Every structure is written in C-alpha cells, then in structure tokens.
Amino acid sequence: MAELYDSIKTIKGIGDTRAKAFASLGVESLYDLLSFFPRRYEDRTSFVPIALTGDGDQVCISAVAAEEPRLTRIRKGLDVVKFKAADESGIVDITYFNQSWMKNNIHRGEEYVFFGKIQASGRHRTMANPVFEKSGKTDGVTGRIIPVYRLCKGLNQKAVLQSIRCGLDSVSTFLPEIIPEETVIRQQLCRVTYAYENIHFPSDFSALENARRRLVFEELFVLACALGKIRSGRIAGEGIRFFMPDISEFYASLPFSPTRAQRRAIDEALKDMCSGLAMNRLVQGDVGSGKTLVAAALIWAAFKNGYSSAFMAPTEILAEQHTVTMQKLLSPFGIEVLRLTGSMTSKEKREVKIVLASGKALLAVGTHALLSSDVEYSNLGLVVTDEQHRFGVNQRSALIEKASGAPHVMVMSATPIPRTLALIIYGDLDVSIIDELPPGRQKVDTFSVNSSYRERLNAFIRKQAANGNQTYIVCPMVEDNDDPEAASYTAGLKSAEELTAELRVLLPELNIECVHGRMKAKEKEALMNAFSAGEIEVLVATTVIEVGVDVPNATLMIIENAERFGLSQLHQLRGRVGRGKNKSYCVLVSDAEGEDVKARLDIMCKTNDGFKISEEDLRLRGPGDFFGSRQHGLPEMHLADLGADTNILKAAQDEAKSLLSSDPELTEPNHRLLHDRIEAMLKQNTSFN
Numbered sequence: 001m002a003e004l005y006d007s008i009k010t011i012k013g014i015g016d017t018r019a020k021a022f023a024s025l026g027v028e029s030l031y032d033l034l035s036f037f038p039r040r041y042e043d044r045t046s047f048v049p050i051a052l053t054g055d056g057d058q059v060c061i062s063a064v065a066a067e068e069p070r071l072t073r074i075r076k077g078l079d080v081v082k083f084k085a086a087d088e089s090g091i092v093d094i095t096y097f098n099q100s101w102m103k104n105n106i107h108r109g110e111e112y113v114f115f116g117k118i119q120a121s122g123r124h125r126t127m128a129n130p131v132f133e134k135s136g137k138t139d140g141v142t143g144r145i146i147p148v149y150r151l152c153k154g155l156n157q158k159a160v161l162q163s164i165r166c167g168l169d170s171v172s173t174f175l176p177e178i179i180p181e182e183t184v185i186r187q188q189l190c191r192v193t194y195a196y197e198n199i200h201f202p203s204d205f206s207a208l209e210n211a212r213r214r215l216v217f218e219e220l221f222v223l224a225c226a227l228g229k230i231r232s233g234r235i236a237g238e239g240i241r242f243f244m245p246d247i248s249e250f251y252a253s254l255p256f257s258p259t260r261a262q263r264r265a266i267d268e269a270l271k272d273m274c275s276g277l278a279m280n281r282l283v284q285g286d287v288g289s290g291k292t293l294v295a296a297a298l299i300w301a302a303f304k305n306g307y308s309s310a311f312m313a314p315t316e317i318l319a320e321q322h323t324v325t326m327q328k329l330l331s332p333f334g335i336e337v338l339r340l341t342g343s344m345t346s347k348e349k350r351e352v353k354i355v356l357a358s359g360k361a362l363l364a365v366g367t368h369a370l371l372s373s374d375v376e377y378s379n380l381g382l383v384v385t386d387e388q389h390r391f392g393v394n395q396r397s398a399l400i401e402k403a404s405g406a407p408h409v410m411v412m413s414a415t416p417i418p419r420t421l422a423l424i425i426y427g428d429l430d431v432s433i434i435d436e437l438p439p440g441r442q443k444v445d446t447f448s449v450n451s452s453y454r455e456r457l458n459a460f461i462r463k464q465a466a467n468g469n470q471t472y473i474v475c476p477m478v479e480d481n482d483d484p485e486a487a488s489y490t491a492g493l494k495s496a497e498e499l500t501a502e503l504r505v506l507l508p509e510l511n512i513e514c515v516h517g518r519m520k521a522k523e524k525e526a527l528m529n530a531f532s533a534g535e536i537e538v539l540v541a542t543t544v545i546e547v548g549v550d551v552p553n554a555t556l557m558i559i560e561n562a563e564r565f566g567l568s569q570l571h572q573l574r575g576r577v578g579r580g581k582n583k584s585y586c587v588l589v590s591d592a593e594g595e596d597v598k599a600r601l602d603i604m605c606k607t608n609d610g611f612k613i614s615e616e617d618l619r620l621r622g623p624g625d626f627f628g629s630r631q632h633g634l635p636e637m638h639l640a641d642l643g644a645d646t647n648i649l650k651a652a653q654d655e656a657k658s659l660l661s662s663d664p665e666l667t668e669p670n671h672r673l674l675h676d677r678i679e680a681m682l683k684q685n686t687s688f689n
Contacts, residue, residue, distance in 0.1 A: 069106050342367060470555070500540040
C-alpha cells in the first residue's frame, strides 16, 4: 500500500507527463491528490421526459435513437454529426461538433442516456455535444452525481477522476483522523475515510453534505489551532515598553479634529505599546478613513519615547506622498522625516543611511530600499507598513529584524472586510477598525450604464477636462487561463492599450496615456507622477491604480466591463476619486445581462460604505475571489468558504480554543497528528508565521 505523502507517480496511470500536468495544479503527493476537491458537481441523477425540459436545463434524458446518425463536413475543420432521439413524450435533435466517430457509436433503435444542456423553442428541443452512454450501464457517466474538477493542459475530467479513484483505493486505510475523538463526537462529524470517499464519489447529496462539512471543519479547525498557537507565542514575547505620552499634545497640533474611530484606534495601539509586549496591530479602514493619521500618532509616540520609526510603502509615489503628509503632521514636533527609495542617487541614499544609523529619533519613509543590507537603524521602535497585502510577511519581518529589540508593528489595510472574518484572516494580529470617514470627505456618486452611453461618457470626459479635472478609465486585468472551460472568458474585452488608441482618435484634444502591469516599475511611476502633476488628463489603466496616489483633481472614474470585478475591488477603484473639493463620479460600464450582475452593480450605486459592500461581496463570491489569487497570507483553503461557512468556522474556533487551553503545545499523544499537520502547514506557508 502507498503512503499518504508518496508521489502520485506511485499509483496506476500516472507517468511523468501526467504527473507534470498535475504538478502545475499544485498536486504532487497522494495527499495533494485527495485534497484536490471538485470545483462543482453535476446532478445527473434525475431523468426528465423530453417534453418537460426547459430552455437552458442541464438534464438527463433516456431516449431511443430514432435514426442513423448523419455525418456532414460543413467546411475544413468543422464536422457535424446529427440524429434524432425520442422518448414517449417527444423528440430531441442531437448534434455533435467535430466528433465524427460518433456516427459509428450511436445506432438506430438502441436506447441511450444523454446528459447536457437543452435548447428549447416552442416544442422543438435540441442538445449539442451531450455526454452519453447506453441505457442500463452501471458506473457510467450518467445516473449519478458527477464531480467537476479544475483542469489544465494535459488533463481532462476522466483522467482526474480515474487518478483520484486509484489514489483513494491506495491510501484510504491510512487517512489520518487528526481531529480529537471527543470533537468528532461533539460536532457530529463523519469519519475521515467516509468524507474523502463521498467528497469525490458521493452516493447521494446527503452523503456529499456530510463529507463536505467534515472536511471544511477539519480545514478550519487546523487553521484556528495554528492561529491560536501563533498568537500565544507572540503574546509571550516581550517588546519595548513605552511610557504613555499625553496624546492631547498631538491632537492640539492638528488643523482638524480626529474622528472617534481614529481616536479609538490610536488608544488601542498606545495601550499595546505601553504594555511591555510587542504590538502587532492591523488598522483596517475604508479608503480615505484616515489610517495615515493613526500611523502619525504612533510615530509621534515613538519619538516621545526616544525611538525612531520606519514606514514602508508599496510604491515610490506612495512613499513620496507619505513623506509629504508626515512632514506636515510631524514637523511641528521637530521630527525629521527622511525618504529612502530605489530611484534616489547613491549620494542621496548614503546621506540618509548615515542619519538613520546616528541614533537620532526620526522617521524613515520608503519602499523596499528600507530593507537594504547596508541600512542600519540604531533605535528602531516602530514599524508601519501600508497596504499590508502588497508585502510578503517575510519582507516586513526583514525590516523588523533590523531593530535591536522587538519593535512594535502596525500594518494598514484599506480593504474593508467583515470583523468576524478579519479575526480569522488576521488571527495573529490585533485588529482596529476605522469605520467612519473624516468630515468633508466627498461622497462619490455612482452610476451603472451599458455601452450605448459611450458618446455621452466621452462628452462627460471632455467636460471634466474643460473644468481642469482628470479621469481614470479602468479595464479588467485579463490573464491567460489554461482551463478549457474558461476559453471564452476574454471574449469581447478591450485591453487597456486598445482602449487608449481608440480614445486618442475620439478625443484628440486630450492627453491620454496608458498604464498597466506589464510596464517596468519606473515607467509606471513616471506616468503616475505625470498624472498626479496634472500633465495627463485621462489615464487608462488596469487595476495597478487600485492602491495609488492621491490625485485631488481626479473626479471621474470609469470602469469598463464592471461585471468582471468583485464589489470590494470596484469600491477600491472608486476610492481613487473624490479626494479633492470638486464633485466626483464613478461610472460602471457593463453590457452583461442577468439579475446577479444587476444586483451586484446596484449595491455599488446605493452605498459608499466599504464594510457593507465587503459583506455583500463575500456573500456573493466567497473569499477566493474576494481576496484575489491569495487570501492575504492565509494558507490556501482547499474547500472551506470563509464567507459561507461562518457557522462551521465559529464551531472550529471554539473547539480549537478549548483544545489549546488544555494542551497549548499539542504534546499529548492523541494530538500528535494534529501537531504535525499544523507544523507542515506553517512550513509550507512561511508568510503565515
């Protein structure tokens, strides 16, 4: 028998070629293979009479071939096989494209089961390329629940299913029960062997649900235990103990009064910094909520305690912006603000490094240049990172390690997520949420239109430019996808470069430029600087501007193919405008039809509250799309949906808390397998610890 972590090449049917294809999907061991869960399921258990099928239905029909199939060659590269099939209720026309062998596989008078999508017009029914098999065949492709998996070049559904069947047969008796027995009983969970069998080969929908619940619970339970261990280890670590400064002195220097939410976040962080433990706090707030002011208050507190601070931003232009902002907020206290970025001259960098190493309490604002091996901080007491998901945790750790002791850490994120979800995603951090906007912050009026409004939109762009204002136009990021099922995903989309060329013809009087992710960093920075300086009137972009510089004159955001973006991403993009004194607008352009699309875009038009939007986004799409390709440093969830599985998540967290309270290090013999699983997960996800 094979071992759970053996290579998939140990089982029948997987040679070097197929193993390479699986590896591109992250499947290398037998455990990976068993954890390669279906993306969806097709219900092929229900048989429907032809006459009762409706347009668009995915159904099984049992019908007799009423005629011999006819093969027609329409043109080079297009063969068509057609025939009629009938049951007691009606007739369906069946067509196979470029499958000429079907002519000899179907025989008049024989009964078959067909599964596929029905097209109906009145009484007429058609089916294109249905799955089929002879009626009465057992263990076939109809009459049961069929899993559907992610694919890549070199793999089809049949190959994946056969490989998983062989994998289960090889190791089913060795599948580890890592959840403690008392938890399995208390949570009424099925056994692990049953779970893996029925997640891939469900006997019925009840078995599938029981299997999924067990495996989701296990995934979230392991995650919750890992987060609990990380948190307990961090809490035990000593940090620099600050004395509590009189924060009213800082507030008195401001030309405005901070919001209640800002004051609350500052108070929570100062309490951490004066506790004697190292602060690790996420300050999460909507676009424009004033997270930077919170950072400034903590930098001031570090200065009062005789310590320097480092503030790392993801781009040079943001570093420059933060430098200017911090100089305004901190110069009244004599705090020197230094900038250190890659584009500075060697002489400029050398001068900054000398001051940083001098031991003087100050602030260094920069990009990855702050991590350079020759940069020394003699008394670093606070590390701040902006847009924390733009950095690997290892990068942040590299900056922390430049301090002689354990500096306090504040990370900022402008991606609003529901608080319950934040607590699991940032389970190793304390969370402060800024849930109100400063007075005077512009509400951005949002509209959803289709492409028939194109001429009016162009006229509106001209009007904004005539008033001295600027426009962003965002196109969806289109990525190559090897999944055959996604081959049509990019159909009908214009690239940012295509749209730029078109607009230059339609609006020749305006300076229109394009920025996208394939550009070199310096090119992007130069264009963003030019836009910020007002030299560019229209900037066509991909989502590289999602987190960017303040451009007060930018008053119009147009988002093309808006249905291709998540709500939270649309909200982030909308946050690029409305930063100045002039009225601002966001226009969502979409020709997509369907109630789901309309409902999603209507949410954007009705509210500017990022937290409400994030809850809807999570509910509608789940966290995989909500966070993009990675879930903010979390280990990848194979099956659990952090949005939809909140009840299971709560139960898993409660069980993990109870277990760790009795066995914090999971050293008891019956917890050994759980301990090993957590260690393996942490090792695979270095950004997680």
